[in-house]
Amino acid sequence: MYTTTQLDDILSRVEKPARYAGGEYNAVTKDLAGVKLRAAMVFPDVYEVGMSSLGFQILYHFLNARDDTYCERAFAPWPDMERELRGAGLSLYTLETYTPLGEMDLIGFSFGSEKTYTNALTCLDLAGIPVWSKDRTGGDPIVVAGGHCAFSPEPVAPFVDAFAIGEGEDVIGEIADSLVASSVQPREERVRLLASIPGVYVPAMLTWNYGADGRLSGWEAAPGASFPVSKRVVRDFENVDYPRRPVIPNMEAVHDRISVEVMRGCTQGCRFCQAGIITRPVRERSPGRVGEIASGLLPVTGYDDISLVSLSTADYSGVDCVVRDLVETHGPDGVGVSLPSLRVDTFSVNLAAQIQTVRKTGLTFAPEAGTERLRRAINKNITDADVFDAAESAWRQGWKRIKFYFMIGLPTETDDDIVGIARLVREVQRRARAGGRVRLDVSIGASSFVPKAHTPFQWRAQASPSELERKLRLLREATRMPGVRLSWDDPAESQLEAALARGDRRLAPVIHEAWKAGARFDSWQECQRWDVWRSAFEKTGVDPAEFAGRRRAYGEVLPWDHIDSGVTKTYLKQEDERTLIEELTPDCRESRCHACGIIDGLMPEHARYGSCYHD
Amino acid sequence: MGAATTTEAVLRIVLSYSKTGPARYLGHLDLLRTFQRAVRRAGLPIAYSKGFNPHPRMMFASPLPVGAAGLGELAAMDLAAYTDPRALAGRLNSALPGGVRVNKAWLAPLARGTFGAEITSVWSVRVAAPEETPPGAVDWQSALAGLLGAAELRVERSGGKVRDVRDRLLGLSVEEECGREAVIEMVLLQKDELSAKPLDVVCALEKRVGPLKVVSLERRAVTADSAQSGGGGRLSESPAANARDASRASDAKSRARGGE
Structure with missing residues (x-):
């Protein structure tokens, strides 16, 4: 344990010392006497980002709810702090007790983005923990990783002792139980025992075979391991526990508010979207339960904003009544409600109008593609008319700024689809001028399409960086008009992300x-x-294009074939094929079951959507 | 958190609080947010400013530099309903994060301003001469005497402006001497938005004794030379006294209103 005097010297020199000082309200303190497992949740990004992650707070809560476990927190140090720690010969430490990470039994990483992998290595290395799993010995902590990236874990598999696949709160208790029970066993055995927990993947127990073409040809499982590993899912989402006393960051976080999850999963079925597949099936919390959670969190957090979070909150069947109830109950106390994601329709705009009485910020929509044709191909079920109606509804209710998100480089995209973005935006502005004498400011965020594992587009090639550059130039020229601002991602960054998202152990x-x-x-x-x-x-x-820019065959062994999201390859392939015929697959909650596999495979007891959803 | 019936200020409570340990690293804006949240957690009937975008009426005297400790910092908040200052301090303390603690709270008359034009602070600044300096080699006493005897203390402020802050330097003394380190007590004045800062004094001192390292920075007390903090650290002893204070507070408020 470091003393504050040891840390004062370096903290006085770093840019934002509150990131590394701890002492937050609701941070958990424990008497170590009864503790058998010391854990640290380490977020591989800065404090302000990590403290905004609901998943991070959930796991912290679940571990600390156990009497035999003490879970602390650490975050990736910004380069200035990394330099100071190295200069002073200090380890990365936990914020609760200033204990070096190397003294923990368990280190948990939460990987929400491939672009945080290097930070995880920094955290391990700064703690004196060997970065390669095979080099760890005796007293080294056991490194477990989870998060969406764990669904395609191979690029970081050699750094991680075990992955938790799926929803962490469903499995974290079993991992803790196992580590407590195995505390006297050799390290290797403790890791091996983790593999017997459903949903846990131990990379050391799987060996890949490569064919003559240098590509994966299959795998061999070590004795005691079986593949694929099926993801874990919270079955009773209504009643599952949640952070009762979330830690309140001492400095402004990215999301400084109460987050109440209203729904998990999404049935929109956008073909590029990984989250929509790996978080299936859709589960909702009842409006009553949402209200109860929000009311309980207000007095223990002091926040004045409640965010209703999910992948698509406008799809939550109780959204109308929850928003109304929350505004009625807590509005008089100066508490606001916010929705992180809007659908492109008037229903969503009206919801936003209800909660945002002051039109301070703009509204954000994600049509994703510029033409109806391409939107059909990616199964984004939005017509141009929907976009015009949503925008009109926005300016009629007082908004002067709108932000649109688009992707470029989507499968089957032509130059006309890119120019279509400009056409769409111009028409939105023209209608605002003609219909309401409103000068509507539009900002466009353009990101490059990154094919992801476990999606219908998992076999697709990403456009090369130079092709993406060309498409961006085209978009820049087409959108050079008054009242329009364009921002974009660096194609080089997108290629790296694509390689890391679909790579193997190489x-x-x-x-x-x-x-x-x-x-x-x-x-x-x-x-x-x-x-x-x-x-x-x-x-x-290693050629990044091999993993990012190559169209893969449907029959190919994929580096994430050993991870089962519950959605079948047959369904994903069928969806990919429908791209070519530009055929929509409607939301299964509003039409019929498309047999994606999630119900039959993972949750046979779960109601089938489609015909029986509204029962 | 009960439904607020009114958010109009009826009285002011002045707080003397400390900011130590991990809280030293909270920036001023972080501290404001921390207090605002603590007030909500404690369910205190805070008053809100009027206007399009109402904000809780809280005031803080003279921000501390990040990393510095404060033992007797001053803040004030306006309440929409009477609350016993001692109870308020207790409720706030159970709602504040590690290192922030209200030590005293007292009633004060409502007024439009905050802490007036003159704020005096007392600092303990631990400085160290370079490692190779033999113990006792620095004559701290005479260096400080030299600074106090000088006619001016010229410092550079934002925009490269050079100002003389000698009359903002009220007192200097050696609190403690140990090896190559010394703790220097500084009494500094902030007036008309110009103040002498602890680092101004350290810089001036370096010209006399050579390079110094600031080991720690601690503000022991802040006093505001204004009517609002007229309690002078006094906690009202009895409910009757509190009620008297409250009624005086509302008198002051109606007077202030009348003058608007």
Whole structure:
């Protein structure tokens, strides 16, 4: 345990010392006497981002709810703090007790983005923990990782002892039980025992075979392991526990508010969306339960904003009445309600109008593609008329600014689809001018399409960086008009993300090499070093295009075939094929069951959607 | 958190609080947010400002630099309903994060302003001469005497403006001497938005004794030379006294109103 005097000296020199000081309201303190398992949840990004992650707070809560476990927190240090820690010969430490991470029994990483992988290596290395799983011995903590990235874990598999696949609160207790029970056993055995827990993947127990073409040809499971590993799912989402006393950040976080999950899963079925597949099936919380959770959190947090979170909150069947109830009950106390995601329709705009009485911020919509044709191809069920209606509803209710998110480089995209973005935006503005004499400011966020594992587009090639550059130039020219602002991602960043998102274990040395050469905080513009990544790929002889830019055959062994999301490959392939005929697959809650597999495979007791959803 | 019936201010409570340990690293805006949330958690009937975007009526005297500890910091909040200051301090303390603690709270008359134009602070600044300095080699006493005897203390402020803050330097003394380190007590004045800062004094001192490192920075007390903090650290002893204070507070308020 470090003393504050040891830390004062370095904290006085870093840019935002509150990130590393701890002492927050609701941070858990425990008498170590009864504790058998010491754990640290480590978020591989800065404090302000990690403290905003609901998943991070959920796992912290679940572990600390156990009498035999003490879970603390740590976050990736910004480069200035990394330098100071190294300079002073100090380890990365937990914020609760200033204990070096190396003294923990369990280190938990939450991977929500591939661009945080290098930060995880920094955290391990700063704690004196070998970054390669195979080099860890005796008293080294057991490193477990989860989050959406765990569904395609191979690029970081050699750094991680075990992955928890799926919803963490469903499995974290069993992991803790196992580690408590195995505390006297050798480390290797403890890790091996974790593999017997459903939903836990131990990379050391799977060996990949490669064919003559250098590509994966299959795997061999170690004795005692079986694959694929099926994800864990919370069955009783209505009653599952949640952070009763979330830790309140001491400095402004990205999301400084109460987050109440109203729903998990999404049945919109956008073909590019990974979250929509891996979080199936859809489960809702009753409006009563949502209200109860929100009311309970207000006095213990002091927040004045309640966010109703899910992948698509406008699809939550109780959204209308929950919003109304919350505004009625807590509005007089100065508490606001916010919705993180809006659908492109007037219903959503009216909801936003209800809660945002002051039109301070703009409204954000994600049509994703510029033409109806391409939207059909990616199964984004929105017509141009929907976009016009939503925008009109917005300016009629007082909004002067709208933000649209689009993707470029989507499968089957033509130049006309890109120019279509400009046409759509121009028409939105024209209607506002003609119909309401409103000068509507539009900002466009354009990101490059990144094919992800477990989606209908998992076999698709990503457009090359130079092709994406060309498409961006086209978009920049087409959208050069008054009242329109365009922002975009660097195609190099998108290619890296695509390689890391669909890579196999050969990506691990690339990540290690880039990290050694200084890659840090790869999603932060001020830190991005593509030169470092380029030379890491060259040095290790790995071609990023092999993983990012190659169309894969349906029969190919995929590096995430050993992870079962519950949705079948047959369904994903069928969806991918419907792209070519530009055929929509409607929301299964509003039409019929499309047999994606989730109900039959994972939750046979769960109601089938479609015909029986409204029963 | 009961439904607020009114948010109009009826009385002011002044707080003397400390900011130590991990809370030293809270920036001023973080501290404001922390107090605002603590007030909500404690369910205190805070008053809100009027206007399009009402905000809770809380005031803080003279922000501390990040990293510095404060033992007797001053804040004030306006309440929409009478609350016993001692009870308020207790409720706030159970709602504040580690290192922030209200030590005293007392009633004060409502007024439009905050802490007046003159704020005096007493600092304990621990400085260290370079490692190779033999113990006792620095004559702290005479260096400080030299600073106090000088006619001016010129410091550079934002925009490269050079100002003389000698008359903002009220007192200097050696609190403690140990090896190559010394704790220097500084009494500094902030007036008309110009103040002498602890680091101004350290810089001036360096010109006399050579390079110094600031080991720790602690503000022991802040006093505001204004009517609002007229309680001068006094806690009202009895409910009757509190009620008297409250009624005086509302008198003051109606007077202030009349003058608007």
